[in-house]
Amino acid sequence: xxxxxxxxxxxxxxxxxxxxxxxxxxxxxxxxxxxxxxxxxxxxxxxxxxxxxxxxxxxxxxxxxxxxxxxxxxxxxx
Amino acid sequence: xxxxxxxxxxxxxxxxxxxxxxxxxxxxxxxxxxxxxxxxxxxxxxxxxxxxxxxxxxxxxxxxxxxxxxxxxxxxxxxxxxxxxxxxxxxxxxxxxxxxxxxxxxxxxxxxxxxxxxxxxxxxxxxxxxxxxxxxxxxxxxxxxxxxxxxxxxxxxxxxxxxxxxxxxxxxxxxxxxxxxxxxxxxxxxxxxxxxxxxxxxxxxxxxxxxxxxxxxxxxxxxxxxxxxxxxxxxxxxxxxxxxxxxxxxxxxxxxxxxxxxxxxxxxxxxxxxxxxxxxxxxxxxxxxxxxxxxxxxxxxxxxxxxxxxxxxxxxxxxxxxxxxxxxxxxxxxxxxxxxxxxxxxxxxxxxxxxxxxxxxxxxxxxxxxxxxxxxxxxxxxxxxxxxxxxxxxxxxxxxxxxxxxxxxx
Numbered sequence: 001x002x003x004x005x006x007x008x009x010x011x012x013x014x015x016x017x018x019x020x021x022x023x024x025x026x027x028x029x030x031x032x033x034x035x036x037x038x039x040x041x042x043x044x045x046x047x048x049x050x051x052x053x054x055x056x057x058x059x060x061x062x063x064x065x066x067x068x069x070x071x072x073x074x075x076x077x078x
Numbered sequence: 079x080x081x082x083x084x085x086x087x088x089x090x091x092x093x094x095x096x097x098x099x100x101x102x103x104x105x106x107x108x109x110x111x112x113x114x115x116x117x118x119x120x121x122x123x124x125x126x127x128x129x130x131x132x133x134x135x136x137x138x139x140x141x142x143x144x145x146x147x148x149x150x151x152x153x154x155x156x157x158x159x160x161x162x163x164x165x166x167x168x169x170x171x172x173x174x175x176x177x178x179x180x181x182x183x184x185x186x187x188x189x190x191x192x193x194x195x196x197x198x199x200x201x202x203x204x205x206x207x208x209x210x211x212x213x214x215x216x217x218x219x220x221x222x223x224x225x226x227x228x229x230x231x232x233x234x235x236x237x238x239x240x241x242x243x244x245x246x247x248x249x250x251x252x253x254x255x256x257x258x259x260x261x262x263x264x265x266x267x268x269x270x271x272x273x274x275x276x277x278x279x280x281x282x283x284x285x286x287x288x289x290x291x292x293x294x295x296x297x298x299x300x301x302x303x304x305x306x307x308x309x310x311x312x313x314x315x316x317x318x319x320x321x322x323x324x325x326x327x328x329x330x331x332x333x334x335x336x337x338x339x340x341x342x343x344x345x346x347x348x349x350x351x352x353x354x355x356x357x358x359x360x361x362x363x364x365x366x367x368x369x370x371x372x373x374x375x376x377x378x379x380x381x382x383x384x385x386x387x388x389x390x391x392x393x394x395x396x397x398x399x400x401x402x403x404x405x406x407x408x409x410x411x412x413x414x415x416x417x418x419x420x421x422x423x424x425x426x427x428x429x430x431x432x433x434x435x436x437x438x439x440x441x442x443x444x445x446x447x448x449x450x451x452x453x454x455x456x457x458x459x460x461x462x463x464x465x466x467x468x469x470x471x472x473x474x475x476x477x478x479x480x481x482x483x484x485x486x487x488x
Contacts, residue, residue: 027448063448070441
């Protein structure tokens with residue numbers, strides 16, 4: 001299981017947005033600060049925080065919070 | 079052209095009134111007094127005014143253009159030999175007889191004879207008339223049918239199949255679930271009688287039939303394994319004996335998609351899909367195209383895949399290879415059968431959530447949705463809507479396309 005609160009905190013810190021507005025549907029579509037540069041920072045922060053190694057494909061597929069959780073749990077289970 | 083035979087003839091009578099002669103003089107400025115002045119005519123030895131000979135040709139023009147051969151005819155050549163005068167107020171009878179016909183040139187040679195009231199021949203000649211072909215006949219018929227029903231005014235109520243007095247029949251393979259089911263329901267709501275083909279799941283097929291019938295439609299469920307020639311033959315016989323026709327065939331049956339690494343793909347993996355997609359399509363065309371040719375109308379629609387556009391997704395070599403083969407066959411039908419009124423098209427949705435794709439991981443589906451410009455996966459209903467469009471009578475010019483239902487440029 002992924003610590004949902006921990007994930008939201010990482011996203012909130014990296015993107016500089018309030019934790020309250022982050023939900024499953026959060027994505028670059030609705031968070032202006034989630035651009036291609038901050039996305040790389042986000043991926044690196046997730047790797048560090050959850051102690052996991054992600055592939056370039058994983059990074060490209062992390063198109064929403066819901067997807068981040070799915071990909072992260074795949075990576076943690078392998 | 080076939081309706082005109084050697085020896086066929088047509089005649090009509092006209093009265094060359096004084097009014098006609100005067101109008102012709104006005105129109106042509108031919109005021110030669112022999113045509114319009116009775117005393118002058120008498121002074122030259124005629125009892126009454128002699129009508130303009132060309133008036134006879136005007137009536138002849140009317141007959142050729144309006145009656146025989148009729149609208150669309152082009153009068154190419156005419157010889158004229160006037161034998162006796164036609165007087166004002168005479169009744170003349172013009173007789174046309176087919177003396178020659180060339181099917182290849184679509185030209186009729188007509189003998190033209192004109193008789194007066196005493197049955198004496200006043201004119202003898204020969205006409206050549208070209209029968210023109212309606213280059214957009216199907217479209218015009220469709221537009222007229224739509225106009226009859228006022229459907230062009232109200233696109234919301236546009237039920238394409240209702241434009242035809244004969245209720246069209248559509249066969250949908252693999253219709254017991256997924257996209258096939260959605261297509262069957264959509265076509266039924268558009269007025270088609272639908273055949274729900276299934277291989278195993280008689281229960282689901284029956285439920286769909288019941289639900290269609292309870293909402294006022296007409297449907298039957300028929301079991302057939304699309305890869306078995308005799309199954310399709312028997313199914314086609316059942317459809318023809320029940321409804322006497324099958325205007326639309328939609329091939330959506332497919333084995334579930336299995337992801338296999340390309341280096342591990344065996345020919346058997348490919349032939350599993352080839353059998354259903356390609357062999358099934360060939361058997362369907364074999365059994366249903368003859369009746370479509372007779373009816374001068376048919377629609378073949380094959381389900382393709384968005385994997386055909388650009389680089390295919392990993393692990394789908396077997397599936398993509400078979401669908402690509404089917405696309406080649408689709409193009410051949412589109413090219414070779416369109417002149418019979420039969421169109422063939424492929425419809426290629428991107429990843430749709432159905433039983434077919436149950437083995438594809440949820441994460442892949444989620445990524446696919448987020449990569450779509452509209453941020454969602456295509457639904458079976460999205461695809462059904464566009465398939466129904468291709469099935470319509472008005473879609474005769476949409477042929478040989480692979481329609482992407484992908485929400486993005488391909």
